[in-house]
Amino acid sequence: MTTPALALALSLPRWGRQRGTLIAIAVLMVALLVLQAVSQSGITYFDISTISASASTLALAAMGETLVILSGGLDLSAGAIVSLVNVVLVTQLGQSTLGPEAFTLAALGLALGIGAAIGAINGALVAYVRLQSIIVTLGTMFLAQGAALLIMRFPGGTMPDHFSLMFTGDLIRDGLPAPIVVLLIALALWLYFRNTRHGTALYALGSDEDAARANGVDVRRAKFLTFTLAGTCYGAAGLFISAQMGGGDPLIGGRMLLQIFAAVVLGGTLIGGGRGGAVGTVFGALTLTTIVSIFLVLGVRTFYTPIVEGVILMLAVLGFSVGRHWPIVAVIRNLRRTLVALRNGSLPTRFKPIGAPLSFTGGTVPAALPNWLARSRATLRYALPAYGLFIVALALTIALNADNFSPLGYLNTLLTLGAFLAILGLGQGLVIISGGLDLSVPWTITFPAILVTTFANGVDASSAWAVPLALAAGLGIGFLNGSAIVLFGLSPIIVTLAMNGMLEGAALVFSGGAPIGSSPPWLVWFVTGRLGGLAPLGWFLLGFVVVATLVINRTAFGRRVTAIGNSVLVARLSGVRTGVQIVGVYMISGLCSAVVGLFLGGFTNQAYFGMGDPFLLSSIAVVVLGGALITGGRGHYLGIVGGALLFTGLGIMLSGTVLPEAVRNIIYGLVLLGAVIALRERSTG
């Protein structure tokens, strides 16, 4: 049988595997068609060249992120490495007198070398010290950002024109833009890599690490290589952006991270690993850039861009997963069955159980439970280091300010500022323990805060409905997050990322450009007033911690969440209604963010855009510092509270000094890395 039919039949499954990439291409085609339709002169060479130039930095960095995600990890250091490479190139080569060829070679070597070196550090810590990738890269992100600020304190410098033209000019005038060639070369290298043994190992690793190991893949080496290659990609992105800018800016990569995730996801790569590829990522980056051009031609207020981006992201991801066992199908089927059973009277709960429940006999029952210390040893081991480090920070603070340290003042600030992180830590912590991640924290803080200051506007009476409305908004956001994740089986990262963008747009539209109003006086008093020496929020925090600890560690709900984090399947087979629990977890996270939004609004007596931004990474950091496992299944709320105290205590210690921000970044990075190294599992590897 050598008929074309057979060939087609054989090739079909292969195409099925490439569906993500195909949809990514289709989405770009649709975007380009829209651009063609709305612009007067159609798509011109100019459009192609400007879109490819604008997309290249993003595409190169997102290719690196794709590698890490395919292997089952997550890399937060991408943007900071781009910044670092940019400032090193400008400071080391900007004044160089090398000829064009030598200059380009030197720049390439420097950029790719720095990227690979930091990637190798990430890789070594993840592969050989067995740390969680998200927290390692959070640490190196701080380190790289600090180093960038040390090397270049403010934007400046120049790169020679020949260098810029080489990467961003025309290879053939009005025929072939150089960025297209850059992207093609990167893609060729990727395709070559994918078909090597290392490429296969990468996919195997992301699909099932144990299976990969059992099949003879050197898992550690594969991980190390993945992060090193990813770092090289960020180096290439740093090189390209240096050419595009023709100068240096130590903050240039800072805001790239969420866009990088968006490009990867839009490219059809599955968060969690094993499926997807860098070809789709490049198309994803091109799509994001094309959307900017469409809005420019249409002259639409940019208010709507984040909403449209969020919607496109969600639609594309839904497209990737169409028919691929959407849980919503089973949910509807089960509902129908339940209805039928209800009508027939055959609902299982109506029957009495037959016989006595199984009793466990034959096993040896311990005479007495081991004492508390023995039972809690494991929990203490990962919850205590945060408190230990906090005490170190406290001791240093007292030593540095011996002559005028006021314990009550310190405690009040610690509790007030720590409360923001401790409350967020509950929501983010539950999400992480259940195996997810909530990236919608920034705008789930900001949007409810804007609702309250706008509607209550300094009047206590109006807050009677404005505050419940804002809290309901937080719950509603969480409900939408959780439902999308559960009903369509989507990755939490994508859903919450898209939600964050849509909320940003909604807040812009709602407030018409800039939020107005002020917080109701009672809320201001609650956060900044005094009640027995402390702010009422401080007392509230104490009660909050007790209640939250009991809920997480002493209720069936808390145990179910932990069970889900360990394995959704096992939890479900054990009778946990996993979907309902997960939606509940995201609703709690949404509520926690909204509460923090209200308190933060009370703290500053206003709401404004960006007020939630600093809390995304810090909410993740406190959870991990508190000993929770980022991959889920482990965590104690008291540990997370310790993480919040440590993060706040460290901030108080550093703020009272005259250290430059670069050094502070580096200290944060070292503390994070030190803490996770101390916390790492000492299991056999």
Added chain:
Amino acid sequence: MAATGLSASSAVAADKVKVYASLGFEGNTWMDASLNLLKAISQTKGYKDRVELEVQSARGNAQTQIQQINGMVQAGAKVIVAWAISPTALNRAIRNACQKGVIFITWDAEVTEPCAYHVGINQDWAGAGPAEWLADELKGKGNIIFMGGIPGNMVDTRRNAAAKEVFAQFPDIKIVADTPSMWNAATAKQELAKIVATQGWDKIDGLWTQTGCYVFVELQVEAGRGDKLKPCAGNGTNGHRVAQLAPGSVPGGHGFRSASMGSPPWAAPFAFKLAMKKLDSGEDIPKFNEIPMPLVTPGQTVYCEKADLAELVAKDWACNAVPLTLAASNYYIDVWSPWVPELDLYSALEAKVPAGQ
């Protein structure tokens, strides 16, 4: 140009001069006021019939702003008025615009590309001016907190360096804490709270800051120290200016000893006017157009009940504060100027064109 009938209206639109506003970010009252003033000036009688203003925001992403500037040039922009995210990232896009004959002018946030024009305050003086006042106020002696903006930003670096140069001349002035505010009032307040937690109020004699003299007042009032406020030199909002007035004289007056500077939002419409002047006359304009920086010290606050054009003219443009019911305490109030005599407070608040303009 005297178009009659509906069919001609699109042709007229095509004949209009295309002016683009490229905003690096969006979403605070300062940028909102700048944008409203730009819209208002384009609707005054000098420009209404011949200028078409379009606005794009890059939402903090330098790549997006580069792409938008390229797109504006391609779409036939004659003038681009920009607030640049980065002083270096846009340079090549700007050079391309200049080569195509576009007048590229920035306000407040400068770029290093030499073909661009700029309207803004002297950023060195923005740091040094308030620092000199604070040093005088403290009689050259005391412990101060130093709060910059965003580390790594050029404006931030210049202001900080100039201010520190001033303080270095006073050996008895000691910077006891140096921390960034990220130009974010909530961050500023959190950082100040942290500093006070370790240093205590008694040791601190004053604050030099790029954001948040007003939150400094709030913190002291919350700590029960509202009767002996410590001096502050820094960025001025309406609440800050009002707080400078004597207690009881107006709602919000605290008799606050402070120096209040600011980068005025009216720089945006002034940049628009300058670029249009160059386009109309063909005469060159200076590359750097320094505008006066407001530096309001105690006794210089001029409280105006309405700040409409009539009152502004009647008070010879001396107004620098309005009732908190008109503009919130966090509103950057330097939105009017005799340099842009067509506009008033309501142009900034609602993009309204004053009657007769």
